Amino acid sequence: MNVILIAGGWSDEREVSLVGARKIHEALNELGHDVTLFDPAEDFKNLLSLAREADFAFINLHGAPGEDGLIQAVLDKAGCPYQGAGAAASYLALNKAASKEVFQDRGINTPDWQFVTPVQGRDTELELELPVFVKPNKGGSSLGMSLVKRAEDFPAALDKVFAMCQSALVERFIPGVELTSGILGDEALPLVMITPKSGADFFDYENKYAADGAEEICPAPVDEAVTRTVQAQMKVAHEALGLSGYSRGDFILTETGETYLLEVNTLPGMTPTSLLPRAADAVGLSFNDLIARLMELGIGERG
Incomplete structure (x- = not known):
């Protein structure tokens, strides 16, 4: 089959995606497929046309795009099958x-949690008992996560999240x-x-x-x-x-x-x-x- 391997992207997890793609690329070749590596960070505008010519898309993206459903939505428009969850479920x-x-x-x-946005600000009141995890509400690989053990460290942990995401999840440890x-x-x-x-x-x-x-x-x-x-x-x-x-x-x-x-x-x-x-x-x-x-x-x- 003609397979497009979609990896890279523009999230903070780009490098992890590319590392995994090398192993997947090797496996797809060994399985007898013709593989084209596609990085949406470099050529996003051609995804739709490329997907229309492909038999399958293997997605190896982390964060957004990829786990937010954007790539899946484009592939659905192209009629190109892919592995894993669809656009809405991914989002x-x-x-x-x-x-x-x-x-x-x-x-x-699931642990008790609190949702905080920049609108509420870094000085919003902590509603949970310490210690807590403060993490980006969207994203993975534990990037941007802090374990907060003292109340005075809570605002800085929120700042760390807001620098990379528009909302924070605060979760009881x-x-x-x-x-x-x-x-x-x-x-x-x-x-x-x-x-x-x-x-x-x-x-x-x-x-x-x-x-x-x-x-x-x-x-x-x-x-x-x-x-x-x-x-x-x-x-x-x-x-x-x-x-x-x-x-x-x-x-x-x-x-x-x-x-x-x-x-x-x-x-x-x-x-x-x-x-x-x-x-x-x-x-x-x-x-x-x-x-x-x-x-x-x-x-x-x-x-």
């Missing part, structure tokens, strides 16, 4: 505050172990347990993408009941957000066995150290198998 999932509304509506535990749960098609993949490297307060950008950044164990060494609970909640969240193909959710497991869903990613990372490929490998799917399966799902839904 909803990228907005952390809106997603948490959906989680709560479906009875899924829940101590515990981080688990990720992936969905592939209609199936829940094995959980991954993440332990940040010594000295790190949380699973930040360096932990996520450095080769020795964190210990990631798959399948996660947790009780089977915990695994079933997290996977069930992930399936509910995936369906409630209207997602398709695949997704990955980030959870916290507390010492008392409670689980909290933090957010859902519609275009999970595909770098050599990424979590979804690791979970797929645990059920016998090589990286090339995973790429082929994602294409199969995308064509089945939009072909």
Whole structure:
């Protein structure tokens, strides 16, 4: 097939996208496809015409564009199938505050939160007990995130977010172990347990993408009941957000066995150290198998 691999973009996660694209490009070639790498940051105006000539588009973008649904909307106009969520579901999932509304509506535990905009300003009152995470309401890779332990540090954390995003999500810190749960098609993949490297307060950008950044164990060494609970909640969240193909959710497991869903990613990372490929490998799917399966799902839904 004639495949356009869409990567790069203009978000703060551009470099992560390009790193993952190299591995995907290699896999697509090995699967026998003709691949054209397309970077919307360099040639956005030609996306529609290029997509009309392609058999499939593989999207490997993080943040906006990509996870905001813009690229998917253009591909829909071109009649070009692609993997993962559609435009509307992508936009909803990228907005952390809106997603948490959906989680709560479906009875899924999520940490208490507060939504803050520049209109309210850096001096808005903190409504949650410390410590809290302050993070961009849209975006990923933990970029722009702060763990605030003192009230006097709250305004600076908001400034950090507002420098890169028009809204902030303030979220109550829940101590515990981080688990990720992936969905592939209609199936829940094995959980991954993440332990940040010594000295790190949380699973930040360096932990996520450095080769020795964190210990990631798959399948996660947790009780089977915990695994079933997290996977069930992930399936509910995936369906409630209207997602398709695949997704990955980030959870916290507390010492008392409670689980909290933090957010859902519609275009999970595909770098050599990424979590979804690791979970797929645990059920016998090589990286090339995973790429082929994602294409199969995308064509089945939009072909």
